[in-house]
Amino acid sequence: MQHIIIGTGPAGVIAAETLKKVAPDSQITLIGSEPEPPYSRMAIPYYLVEQIGEEGTWLRDGENHFAELGIKRITDRVSGVDTTSQTLTLENGEPLRWDRLLIASGSHPVKPPIPGIDLPQVQSCWTLEDARQIAARAQPGANVVLMGAGFIGCIILEALHNRGVNLTVIETGDRMVPRMLNEKAGNLLKSWTQSKGVTVHTSTSVEAIEASSSEQVNVRLSNGETLPADLVISATGVRPNTDFLNDTGIEIRSGIVIDDTMQSSIDNIFAAGDVAEGYDFSTGMHSVQAIQPTAADHGRIAALNMAGITTAHRGSVNMNVLDTLGLITTSFGLWAGSGDGDETELYNPQSYKYINLQFDGDRLIGASTAGMTNHVGVIRGLIQNRTRLGPWKDRLIKDPTRLMEAWVGICENISPG
Amino acid sequence: MQRSLHIDPLKCTGCLQCEMACSYHAEGAFNPSRSRIKVFTFHEAGRFAPYTCTQCDEAWCMHACPVEAITTDLETGAKVVSESKCVGCKVCTIACPFGTINYHHVSGKVVKCDLCGGDPECAKACPTDAITWIDADWTGLDRMRASAEKSLAGVAAS
């Protein structure tokens, strides 16, 4: 059996290794277009502050890891897929035939339609090559404008600040990370970030970027201000890499639509990770979550199904954790609620603490937190287990920090009294 | 056969010796807030429950780690964090549905129970045998893990 995997991010790598485990006699080929050994984008912020070197970003230790497992690696770009003959074409190499194909090609940063977006001072922060460019230009004292305080923007914010640049953040939404935190938590994060010496403009957009010299640009904002910048980092969202699938008939909406076995609309073609529009546990709908834990889940389950071990995916809980200059925020599932359930909240802006829980009946369906780190994973467990909270719900309404106690109490059949 | 931690909460008196022993072993200081095992107190019910990592086979923390900092100790089955590889991204802390891998503000890394390399201090310190280190494949933690794993993971259709 020939298994071919496109993409060497976490989804592709976990799929290849899972296949090797459950179908050791099959041929497994892993194709990636980036020149580095398979690496993790998530490690980029730590590379930017020189906490780790490039090899610290690698998903697996050692250049020979995949060869030793018997997984063939090809560095090349897939340029086309022919679903009838089950072959794919490469930019440089010979065409390859598959029995099962996994598309785990990830996503790419979108370029907002702003005049000047193609100037050399404007840079995205998505690949290791992007990170090298940023490391070269974000020198102490440099003026850096970060466009977008979404998830990725906030993740790299700390690394940029710690490089000693003068950082200004521009976000069109009315708060930071508007798709992960509500107004209170998003604004708490904003005031925290500002208290650390970073300027944050919310409800503001970049209107144009203009060259002011050969080295510098001026960034024109919707609030009338103009900021000089040595470097502009664009972090305004990502889109799935599906261009090489044009005319294949594979159903693509916001990503490749997959069923609960990770199979696309075409037999024997599977998709996983950022490129896939998979099942969201909380909404029951399809969506592209574009997060690492979902890529890991998808990769594993796709591989099992490719190997013939039929395994149904129950959907991924959308979840995020961010550390922004020391303030840790998280969000899980339906953090904004479902509209008709109860909610509870603890808000203490002086000490930068926040927790909000959303319920459906006596089940937890979503949560967001700031300044809380202990046992936060239990939120995922309670949501994904659809745990009946029973009398513990009232306890949590009174004190939402008691989540772990509630879970242990439920496991041990102890009521809150 | 591999051994595992067996926890019998009904025997726990809430003395916190396990937390002391754990924090001393792991951190070199008697500091229950740094312990990898945590005793929960249920005042109204007059009950206590020690709780720590269940060392799941297909561990969520391990699969979610972007830099392979969490691996299985083949001798004990424990999932262990490599301090030198962990970058402190915290994705494992939201992925673990049991809440038993946590961020450590001082080191900037995550910490979890590693079964002390096969000789768990909590079990040795427990005066009432609420925590024991036994040859068994069906401990209380296993039971809990099994039911949670069933509902959390992809479910194999038969």
Ligand SMILES: Cc1cc2nc3c(=O)[nH]c(=O)nc-3n(C[C@H](O)[C@H](O)[C@H](O)COP(=O)(O)OP(=O)(O)OC[C@H]3O[C@@H](n4cnc5c(N)ncnc54)[C@H](O)[C@@H]3O)c2cc1C
């Ligand atoms: C700076 C940064 C920080 C992040 N931090 C977090 C975080 O804290 N938490 C979190 O959950 N997520 C985070 N993410 C997002 C996370 O990295 C992604 O969700 C994850 O990488 C998705 O994995 P994937 O395998 O689907 O895709 P990717 O990791 O993007 O891998 C896709 C691979 O496919 C290759 N490819 C694409 N097209 C082709 C082609 N035609 N032919 C051959 N190869 C191709 C690409 O080169 C790439 O190697 C972060 C991302 C960035 C950039």
